[in-house]
Amino acid sequence: MxxxxxxxxxxxxxxxxxxxxxxxxxxxxxxxxxxxxxxxxxxxxxxxxxxxxxxxxxxxxxxxxxxxxxxxxxxxxxxxxxxxxxxxxxxxxxxxxxxxxxxxxxxxxxxxxxxxxxxxxxxxxxxxxxxxxxxxxxxxxxxxxxxxxxxxxxxxxxxxxxxxxxxxxxxxxxxxxxxxxxxxxxxxxxxxxxxxxxxxxxxxxxxxxxxxxxxxxxxxxxxxxxxxxxxxxxxxxxxxxxxxxxxxxxxxxxxxxxxxxxxxxxxxxxxxxxxxxxxxxxxxxxxxxxxxxxxxxxxxxxxxxxxxxxxxxxxxxxxxxxxxxxxxxxxxxxxxxxxxxxxxxxxxxxxxxxxxxxxxxxxxxxxxxxxxxxxxxxxxxxxxxxxxxxxxxxxxxxxxxxxxxxxxxxxxxxxxxxxxxxxxxxxxxxxxxxxxxxxxxxxxxxxxxxxPQAAERHSxxxxxxxxxxxxxxxxxxxxxxxxxxxxxxxxxxxxRFAPDVWDPDSDRWELYYLPDDFSQADDLAARYPDKLAELQDLFWAEAREYQVLPLLGSFSVYYGFLPPARAQTTFTYYADVRNVLPGTMPPVLGRSYTISADVEVPATGAAGVIVAAFDYLGGFALYVEEGILKHTYSMLGVTTYTQVSSTTLPAGRLSVAMEFVADAAKPGTGGTATLLVDGRAVGSGRIEHTVPQRFSFSGGMDIGRDNGEPVSRSYAEDSPFPFTGTIHKVVFDVHPDNSAEKRRARAGGL
The missing domain is CATH 3.40.720.10 (Alkaline Phosphatase, subunit A)
Structure with a gap:
């Protein structure tokens, strides 16, 4: 048209x-x-x-x-x-x-x-x-x-x-x-x-x-x-x-x-x-x-x-x-x-x-x-x-x-x-x-x-x-x-605002007449109770008409009203995947999970990032430095935890993994992170506090490199620190039953 x-x-x-x-x-x-x-x-x-x-x-x-x-x-x-x-x-x-x-x-x-x-x-x-x-x-x-x-x-x-x-x-x-x-x-x-x-x-x-x-x-x-x-x-x-x-x-x-x-x-x-x-x-x-x-x-x-x-x-x-x-x-x-x-x-x-x-x-x-x-x-x-x-x-x-x-x-x-x-x-x-x-x-x-003096029409x-x-x-x-x-x-x-605790009617209401009170400074609730009651009734009528109810509907996730946002429990990424945004990354918060990677290490050794999400102000990375497998977890830049393998990665096709076992299924849980090579533990350490709700609003998750600001400052000068070996795939396992035996069975022996 x-x-x-x-x-x-x-x-x-x-x-x-x-x-x-x-x-x-x-x-x-x-x-x-x-x-x-x-x-x-x-x-x-x-x-x-x-x-x-x-x-x-x-x-x-x-x-x-x-x-x-x-x-x-x-x-x-x-x-x-x-x-x-x-x-x-x-x-x-x-x-x-x-x-x-x-x-x-x-x-x-x-x-x-x-x-x-x-x-x-x-x-x-x-x-x-x-x-x-x-x-x-x-x-x-x-x-x-x-x-x-x-x-x-x-x-x-x-x-x-x-x-x-x-x-x-x-x-x-x-x-x-x-x-x-x-x-x-x-x-x-x-x-x-x-x-x-x-x-x-x-x-x-x-x-x-x-x-x-x-x-x-x-x-x-x-x-x-x-x-x-x-x-x-x-x-x-x-x-x-x-x-x-x-x-x-x-x-x-x-x-x-x-x-x-x-x-x-x-x-x-x-x-x-x-x-x-x-x-x-x-x-x-x-x-x-x-x-x-x-x-x-x-x-x-x-x-x-x-x-x-x-x-x-x-x-x-x-x-x-x-x-x-x-x-x-x-x-x-x-x-x-x-x-x-x-x-x-x-x-x-x-x-x-x-x-x-x-x-x-x-x-x-x-x-x-x-x-x-x-x-x-x-x-x-x-x-x-x-x-x-x-x-x-x-x-x-x-x-x-x-x-x-x-x-x-x-x-x-x-x-x-x-x-x-x-x-x-x-x-x-x-x-x-x-x-x-x-x-x-x-x-x-x-x-x-x-x-300029016309009567307002949105009243x-x-x-x-x-x-x-x-x-x-x-x-x-x-x-x-x-x-x-x-x-x-x-x-x-x-x-304090869970539905079985909070009563909206207990909140104190105020009343203002804005033509005489531009800044909302003079509370008239005690002087005009009938007008306040009229507007309260009107609010509830509008709330019903425009889908406002229940109040605090957006807090429902905090009170266990919703099922998990995603039924998917395994996520497979290939070596060319970049910039996975925060809302679509695997749901690793508040639970046990495993990151497994099928990689090949050349005879000369390998270095670089296998997977990195976000950066040093909140994120995690599994990477290799000087032949050593490492995992770094930044709890919003407040505290950073790093686990280091006790041995150098051998040449050849390997399964490397980081297995996090949470203390409890709850936001911010602590837990133990274990590094594994071909299913054998090669290093571990405590992560006392994990990110409760969200790592970042910006940034992304990358396979085979760390785009943008790095997760670990140890490889910042080499960013994006691309992996010098071969990555066949990276698998996140966030299944509720994430015991080592069940995880390895789901991974098909990876």
Whole structure:
């Protein structure tokens, strides 16, 4: 089909884990000249809302439907056993890019996807939730929740293309390069076909990594700490008019320390965390600016609708109050003291290496709180505006009559799709490929572009994430927050919310009237109990209608409600297999397992990696050094264990193996790792703690080499340290009955 006459281009920009009080364009301390440029020529929206978490916001934004209604009640890595937590987009909710493509648009997505279920991210698919199947002609980026900025595993269309070569690689720069390349290629082929470019950046999600010249720009700017930073941001927000003059600054949570209570060495460490985060964000805005400039140089910026959304949720509190050298540590439910962190940071290069390639850092939760000024809380906390209200700028010279204005109508991420379709002149389809479509839950905000005082049309909206919940209606906001810090995934805390323990009705509800209370500072629950009861009833009605129930459906995996995700218990890989993504690797966590390899060692001996998964900040490798078989297991970079054979490998065809016998079938179990050659034990050692939930969000597993950052630093200088013998196959055995006799019988004598 041909697009409607005059249909504009659309550039939809979505940054990650950014807060209302981050960008200078909205009063924050981070320089954002390109966001400011778009605001000066367009409109700022100060009451735009998201779901409170990554995948759900993306699903809602790209379909125009509420996130639970399309199966995304949580992040895609955490499926549950109920429809609202299935992480499966239903055919009744065709994504907007698909509708645009069917109506003559060229479409591309460059950057973070985060809508493909973990166990679909391999060459067998299914590919129904990869970007190409969701309406994009072209995709380049990464499928998961985040990526190392220096060492990503990349995907192009339906193929994992792996780790890019070169030492100076930086993913945000490469993403802008690829977006510009796609735009130029499109125009070389068709001079007038409108495009939809979805540009979801990985920044500012952890790991917070940026070249030093960007973080150095902020050296010393945060030495006065998060309390002063928040106060100054609040004052600038009023000066800019992005918050009302009577808005109140909400107080610091008691879970977070006052800056003045910290000794000078800690203050210096924490200030460096924010310097890196700020530089990371400004660098990202710079790369976005390169894409904008490319469109302008093509002569098409005036008729391109640019929607620039700063954050798919509020800033992330998941770094804990101390910050963390490796973002996966707290997400695995592991708690480190400040002193433990400091010792580990020194081992990875010290404070000045924060932001470089040796760590995957995440800043302190207190900086995240400051980044959500003037609101309470942040990411995950859908009950409060710190988690759900984010800056949005719309730039469209051909369609905005009075640029530079502010819009304060309630808007929501489900409104993005309907707005784009209305501006493009494309009706929402009632059926797609014979499948009737569910109603769109969002409301176009195109009406507000040239009517600053128009009454809001999206006047009712529920919110829910990890049990944190709210109900908005006609300016009123009722909220209930789970009594769990968003960085706390420890087993003891999660146990408090098991279904036979936790009673949702015991949670305390708050009530706010936002037209008079922009920052959600004045709790009116005691004053208006009838209004609170009305909104509570409405929330439960919405929860039933949109598949929100049961609350905490995404935590079901912690409480044993689900069968194992994969029935397969043996996994065979051949020597040319590379870049097996984290969600499709064999399920070795919390259980006994065996890695067996059928190899040939030449007469001159062999060296190199047999199998390696991820890297020294979480991963494992079976390899040969100087003829000696070794196994290294990194428990998230906190502790590393290595087992070494007592003998040199003989020449010829051999079976080599690592057999891990767990102490118990439970997350984080300890156990004993034994090395075997032709079934004979040649070395062993204890692994006191294994990774409880996940090794990595980025990186991959390779056979015959170790792509990207190495698992063992002992062979780092020889990376990717390819195996110099012959590998016929590598077999993982994760059968529940993994006794030596049964394992060897299943391996057929390997």
């Amino acid at each position: 041909r697009p409607p006459d005059g249909a504009p281009n659309v550039l939809l920009i979505l940054t990650d884990d950014g807060g209302f009080g981050n960008p200078g364009t909205f009063g924050g301390p981070i320089d954002t000249p390109n966001l400011a440029r778009m605001a000066a020529g367009g409109l700022r929206y100060n009451r735009f809302h998201v779901t409170g978490l990554c995948s759900p916001t993306r699903a809602a934004m790209l379909t125009g439907r509420n996130h639970h209604a399309v199966g995304f009640g949580s992040i895609v890595e955490r499926p549950g056993g109920w429809p609202g937590y299935s992480m499966r987009l239903p055919p009744e909710a065709t994504p907007v890019p698909q509708v645009l493509r069917m109506n003559g648009y060229s479409t591309a997505a460059i950057g973070k996807w985060h809508l493909t279920p973990d166990n679909h991210q391999g060459p067998a698919g299914p590919f129904t939730q990869w970007p190409n199947a969701c309406g994009f002609d072209y995709f380049w980026g990464f499928l998961g929740g985040d990526s190392d900025q220096y060492d990503p595993v990349l995907v192009e269309n339906n193929t994992v293309i792996g780790v890019p070569p070169g030492e100076d690689y930086y993913l945000p720069t490469a993403s802008a390069d690829r977006a510009i390349q796609w735009l130029h290629g499109l125009r070389g082929h068709s001079a007038d076909k409108p495009f939809f470019l979805y540009y979801p950046t990985g920044c500012s999600h952890a790991p917070h990594q940026v070249p030093e010249e960007w973080s150095e720009k902020y050296r010393g700017r945060f030495d006065e700490g998060w309390d002063v930073c928040r106060q100054r941001t609040f004052a600038r927000q009023k000066e800019l008019g992005v918050i009302p003059p009577d808005a109140q600054l909400t107080p610091r949570s008691p879970e977070l320390p006052a800056w003045d209570s910290l000794p000078p060495d800690r203050q210096q460490f924490f200030a460096r965390q924010m310097e890196v985060y700020a530089g990371y964000n400004e660098s990202n805005d710079h790369e976005i600016g390169r894409v904008l400039s490319a469109i302008e140089e093509m002569g098409e910026l005036d008729n391109t609708v640019v929607i620039y959304i700063w954050g798919d949720n509020g800033t992330s509190l998941e770094g804990t109050p101390t910050g963390t050298f490796n973002e996966l540590v707290p997400l695995n439910g592991i708690t480190l003291t400040y002193e433990e962190q400091a010792k580990l940071i020194e081992s990875y290069g010290g404070v000045d290496a924060w932001g470089g390639p040796t760590m995957r850092p995440h800043y302190s939760a207190a900086w995240a709180w400051a980044g959500n000024t003037p609101f309470q809380w942040g990411k995950q906390i859908a009950s409060h505006l710190g988690g759900t209200r984010n800056p949005m700028v719309v730039h469209w010279p051909a369609g905005i009559q009075e640029p530079g204005g502010l819009r304060s109508q309630f808007t929501h991420c489900t409104d993005i799709g309907p707005t784009i379709l209305e501006i493009a002149g494309i009706p929402q389809p009632q059926t797609v490929n014979g499948t009737p479509q569910m109603p769109v839950h969002g409301t176009s905000f195109a009406y507000s572009l040239n009517e 009712q909206q529920y919110f829910e994430m990890f049990g944190n919940r709210a109900m908005y209606k006609d300016g009123w906001w009722a909220a209930a927050r789970l009594d769990r810090a968003p960085w706390d995934f420890t087993p003891a805390t999660l146990a």
